[in-house]
Amino acid sequence: MDSPLRVAVLLGSTRDGRFGPVVANWFRAHLDRRDDMTADLIDLVETPLPTVFPVLGQPPAAEEHVELLSAVSPRLAAADAFVIVTPEYNRSFPASLKNAIDWHNREWNAKPVGFVAYGGFSAGLRAVEQLRLVMAELHAVTVRDAVGLQAPWAQIGHDGAAANPGADAAAKAMLDQLAWWGHALREARAARPYGV
Numbered sequence: 297m298d299s300p301l302r303v304a305v306l307l308g309s310t311r312d313g314r315f316g317p318v319v320a321n322w323f324r325a326h327l328d329r330r331d332d333m334t335a336d337l338i339d340l341v342e343t344p345l346p347t348v349f350p351v352l353g354q355p356p357a358a359e360e361h362v363e364l365l366s367a368v369s370p371r372l373a374a375a376d377a378f379v380i381v382t383p384e385y386n387r388s389f390p391a392s393l394k395n396a397i398d399w400h401n402r403e404w405n406a407k408p409v410g411f412v413a414y415g416g417f418s419a420g421l422r423a424v425e426q427l428r429l430v431m432a433e434l435h436a437v438t439v440r441d442a443v444g445l446q447a448p449w450a451q452i453g454h455d456g457a458a459a460n461p462g463a464d465a466a467a468k469a470m471l472d473q474l475a476w477w478g479h480a481l482r483e484a485r486a487a488r489p490y491g492v
């Protein structure tokens with residue numbers, strides 16, 4: 297059997313009192329039950345990134361910026377696939393998440409991305425649709441099915457259990473697609489490094 301896919305789970309919300317960790321931990325349990333994937337949860341509260349960028353094409357000059365990036369960038373580079381856990385903020389995704397995405401480029405290239413979104417009425421799906429555009433620019437492949445949780449506080453308990461079995465089914469469907477693309481693209485990158 298192929299070695300397990302390394303899946304970086306990027307938790308995009310950094311708000312005080314956020315619900316994001318409950319969603320991320322519920323989803324992480326799905327990954328932990330699979331033998332074809334390993335998970336690395338990147339929480340942007342634990343590993344914040346600078347918001348001031350260097351001159352385009354140049355590395356960051358500030359030592360503290362280099363240090364902050366070193367806690368995130370190698371983990372994205374090592375990943376075979378990504379899952380972005382995002383709330384919807386003002387019909388889009390949070391600025392903290394865009395900042396983390398924009399700090400990187402080659403780390404995303406030719407890799408699949410799945411989404412676990414949550415929010416109010418829209419279940420976070422408007423954030424997902426905007427993220428698909430962003431990830432296309434970064435030569436990443438977004439998988440068709442996303443997990444969308446409407447009012448997740450009524451669906452996922454702090455114990456990590458989903459009150460709605462549809463949420464578990466959606467997580468499995470998305471991960472099955474991510475697995476197919478993850479293996480296919482890992483083999484393709486090994487055979488023909490992506491540099492287009």
Ligand SMILES: Cc1cc2nc3c(=O)[nH]c(=O)nc-3n(C[C@H](O)[C@H](O)[C@H](O)COP(=O)(O)O)c2cc1C
Pocket residue numbers: 309310311313314315316317383384385386387388414415416417418419420
């Ligand atoms: C600044 C802000 C804007 C929001 N905008 C939307 C929105 O446009 N659509 C929506 O369905 N929910 C919206 N919400 C509700 C959030 O999706 C919901 O509170 C979610 O739990 C936020 O994620 P977090 O708790 O991890 O920060 C918004 C929340 C905040 C804080």
